[in-house]
Structure formats: structure tokens, C-alpha cells
Amino acid sequence: xxxxxxxxxxxxxxxxxxxxxxxxxxxxxxxxxxxxxxxxxxxxxxxxxxxxxxxxxxxxxxxxxxxxxxxxxxxxxxxxxxxxxxxxxxxxxxxxxxxxxxxxxxxxxxxxxxxxxxxxxxxxxxxxxxxxxxxxxxxxxxxxxxxxxxxxxxxxxxxxxxxxxxxxxxxxxxxxxxxxxxxxxxxxxxxxxxxxxxxxxxxxxxxxxxxxxxxxxxxxxxxx
Numbered sequence: 001x002x003x004x005x006x007x008x009x010x011x012x013x014x015x016x017x018x019x020x021x022x023x024x025x026x027x028x029x030x031x032x033x034x035x036x037x038x039x040x041x042x043x044x045x046x047x048x049x050x051x052x053x054x055x056x057x058x059x060x061x062x063x064x065x066x067x068x069x070x071x072x073x074x075x076x077x078x079x080x081x082x083x084x085x086x087x088x089x090x091x092x093x094x095x096x097x098x099x100x101x102x103x104x105x106x107x108x109x110x111x112x113x114x115x116x117x118x119x120x121x122x123x124x125x126x127x128x129x130x131x132x133x134x135x136x137x138x139x140x141x142x143x144x145x146x147x148x149x150x151x152x153x154x155x156x157x158x159x160x161x162x163x164x165x166x167x168x169x170x171x172x173x174x175x176x177x178x179x180x181x182x183x184x185x186x187x188x189x190x191x192x193x194x195x196x197x198x199x200x201x202x203x204x205x206x207x208x209x210x211x212x213x214x215x216x217x218x219x220x221x222x223x224x
Contacts, residue, residue, distance in 0.1 A: 003081035014067045036106045038164030044078030085159045094137040109169040116173045147183045154181040
């Protein structure tokens with residue numbers, strides 16, 4: 001998935017004297033305690049680690065309980081999605097105004113209705129059996145009736161921003177390559193064609209604007 005990267009870092013981990021006979025276990029315990037939290041030095045959320053090497057020398061800190069610092073080098077996989085990256089998440093909630101999804105089991109993404117393309121409209125999906133209370137909110141495409149987003153679906157969306165401390169992603173589904181991941185994978189030709197048409201229109205609009213600006217400048221020179 002986009003947004004994750006591998007990096008190396010030199011660390012100093014301070015351990016309690018009682019851990020002197022089990023340094024390796026203590027190091028793993030310290031590194032495990034920071035899993036799935038944002039680290040400013042590594043610039044991302046720690047997903048995995050692998051201690052590469054550990055110094056046999058330690059620095060003892062003065063005090064009532066003399067902690068000792070162990071130097072080591074470790075590899076990390078960190079998660080730090082940046083704007084315009086494409087991510088996937090499992091839908092955990094759908095309302096009239098937003099879609100909420102879980103990403104990699106620890107981060108949350110929210111996509112507001114203003115960031116969902118107009119082709120998707122909110123609807124209520126009723127179960128064939130059971131009371132009306134079992135009805136579910138969903139977003140359905142008006143162009144492709146089977147392209148629907150509801151609870152439990154995996155969606156593909158574009159990152160707008162990421163709050164590392166809150167582990168929250170603000171997403172967008174305005175692009176044609178976003179939506180229900182399963183439907184997108186089965187109908188690549190349909191949304192990629194829509195993308196080409198959209199890009200063509202953007203270029204044509206840009207060309208028209210450029211031509212208009214050129215003509216306007218020419219008229220102004222003629223008036224002068």
C-alpha cells in the first residue's frame with residue numbers, strides 16, 4: 001500500500017537495572033510499546049521494527065536507580081500518507097453526510113459528502129427480511145447501478161491530509177479511480193475511460209481559456 005516506507009535509525013534505549021540480564025527482551029519490549037504510534041523522528045506511524053545490531057557497551061545514568069542506555073541500529077516500516085496518495089480502507093460506518101473507514105487496522109479515514117463525486121448519491125438499502133430498523137445507509141453510483149459503497153466494503157480513496165497524533169486521515173472520492181475497490185478492479189475500462197474523458201475536457205477548457213486570454217490581449221493592444 002502507498003504511504004508506507006522502510007527506514008533505519010540509530011537509537012539509545014534506556015533500561016531499568018533489573019533488565020540487565022535480559023537486554024534483548026527488554027529492547028523488544030520498549031520497541032513494541034511504541035508500535036502504531038506516530039514518531040516525529042521517523043516521520044510516521046511505526047508498523048514494524050527489526051533491531052539490526054546492538055552495542056555491547058552501555059552508559060549508566062547516575063541516580064537512585066541507575067538506568068543504563070543501550071545503543072542500537074534498527075529498521076522500521078512506518079506509515080505516513082501524504083496528499084494525493086491512493087489508499088484503501090474497510091468501511092465501518094456510512095451516514096447521509098460521510099463515509100468512515102478503517103485503514104490497516106489502526107487508522108481511521110473520513111470522507112465527507114463534499115468530497116464524494118456527484119455521481120454517488122446517498123440511499124437506504126433495505127434487507128429482504130427483518131424490520132425496517134435493519135436498513136443500512138449506502139452511497140450508490142447513478143451511472144453504474146452495481147457500484148455501491150456500504151458497510152463492510154473495501155474502498156479506494158485519495159488522501160487529503162493525515163493527522164499523525166490522532167491517526168486520522170481526511171480522504172476524497174472525487175476522482176474516477178476511487179470508490180468500491182472490488183467494483184473498480186472488475187471494471188477498469190469503464191472508470192479509466194471516464195478519466196480520459198475528464199482529462200480531455202480539462203485540457204480543452206484550459207486551451208479555451210488560453211485562447212480567450214490571447215484574444216483579449218490582442219484586442220487591448222488594438223485599442224491602444
